[in-house]
Amino acid sequence: MNSNIRCGGVEESKNSSHLKSGNSFICSSASNKKDIFGNIASIETTGFVDGPGVRVIVFMQGCPLRCLYCHNPEDAFFDTTRYLMTPEEVVAKIVRYKNYFGKEGGVTFSGGEPLNQPEFLLEVLRLCKENKINTAIDTSGCAKNIFSNRKTKLLDEILRNVDLIILDIKATDFQDYKEITGQDIKYFERFLDTCQKMKKKLWLRHVVVPNINDNVESIKQLKEYISKIKYVKKVELLPYHDMAKEKYKKLGLTYRLSDTPNMNTKKCSELQKLLD
Numbered sequence: 311m312n313s314n315i316r317c318g319g320v321e322e323s324k325n326s327s328h329l330k331s332g333n334s335f336i337c338s339s340a341s342n343k344k345d346i347f348g349n350i351a352s353i354e355t356t357g358f359v360d361g362p363g364v365r366v367i368v369f370m371q372g373c374p375l376r377c378l379y380c381h382n383p384e385d386a387f388f389d390t391t392r393y394l395m396t397p398e399e400v401v402a403k404i405v406r407y408k409n410y411f412g413k414e415g416g417v418t419f420s421g422g423e424p425l426n427q428p429e430f431l432l433e434v435l436r437l438c439k440e441n442k443i444n445t446a447i448d449t450s451g452c453a454k455n456i457f458s459n460r461k462t463k464l465l466d467e468i469l470r471n472v473d474l475i476i477l478d479i480k481a482t483d484f485q486d487y488k489e490i491t492g493q494d495i496k497y498f499e500r501f502l503d504t505c506q507k508m509k510k511k512l513w514l515r516h517v518v519v520p521n522i523n524d525n526v527e528s529i530k531q532l533k534e535y536i537s538k539i540k541y542v543k544k545v546e547l548l549p550y551h552d553m554a555k556e557k558y559k560k561l562g563l564t565y566r567l568s569d570t571p572n573m574n575t576k577k578c579s580e581l582q583k584l585l586d
């Protein structure tokens with residue numbers, strides 16, 4: 311994100327101006343619902359870590375969780391309107407980078423929480439499919455908006471139209487989940503259950519935080535939890551860092567992990583071996 315500049319309402323890489331697309335955007339009338347808008351925080355055109363290959367990352371505004379270690383509080387904690395874009399506008403931008411995706415790349419919808427804007431997410435996924443673009447959602451699985459509003463059919467459709475779910479496992483039990491995210495784990499559990507029923511391919515992620523879960527016992531507990539999940543293609547431990555600390559100060563928010571050191575990456579790699 312540091313090498314990005316604002317351009318046309320969303321962030322694009324500095325290299326974007328010389329990219330030649332040669333790809334035309336396909337949009338059938340069936341998926342052309344003009345009244346649906348996404349609240350987009352930013353768009354990064356060259357992501358390498360949120361899914362396979364080279365990917366465009368669409369960061370969506372707003373999230374129902376309040377994770378202790380959230381490094382995007384400005385996007386996640388506020389439902390402020392950032393860039394309102396139609397699915398067609400977003401996919402027209404993504405299509406411009408199609409030549410760089412290769413066999414594996416594509417687009418990842420991240421956040422914030424992409425499931426927080428389910429109608430938009432479905433339309434944008436449908437359009438990506440129509441344009442033969444590989445899709446992933448990077449999610450906490452907290453589909454509160456969907457389950458509270460009885461939109462389970464919408465969730466089924468979203469899952470039918472997405473290629474990969476990158477799912478963050480915040481914690482494996484009710485109490486820890488509540489302490490880390492401030493939310494009830496039930497929405498995550500229902501989401502995971504739906505993914506399992508629909509045999510969705512999963513990449514699992516887990517943030518390791520010193521003095522919270524950076525110990526062998528916690529990782530073994532995680533391993534036990536993961537062993538019951540099917541269709542898992544990858545499990546990744548992510549080391550906690552405090553780079554967002556200053557953002558919290560600027561936003562007038564309390565950073566609750568101010569006394570917590572950064573996770574030692576070597577120790578995190580050692581813990582990762584327990585899962586491999």
Ligand code: SF4
Nearest residue numbers: 373377380386422450
């Ligand atoms: S789920 Fe992600 S975006 Fe939402 S609060 Fe947690 S870390 Fe932030």
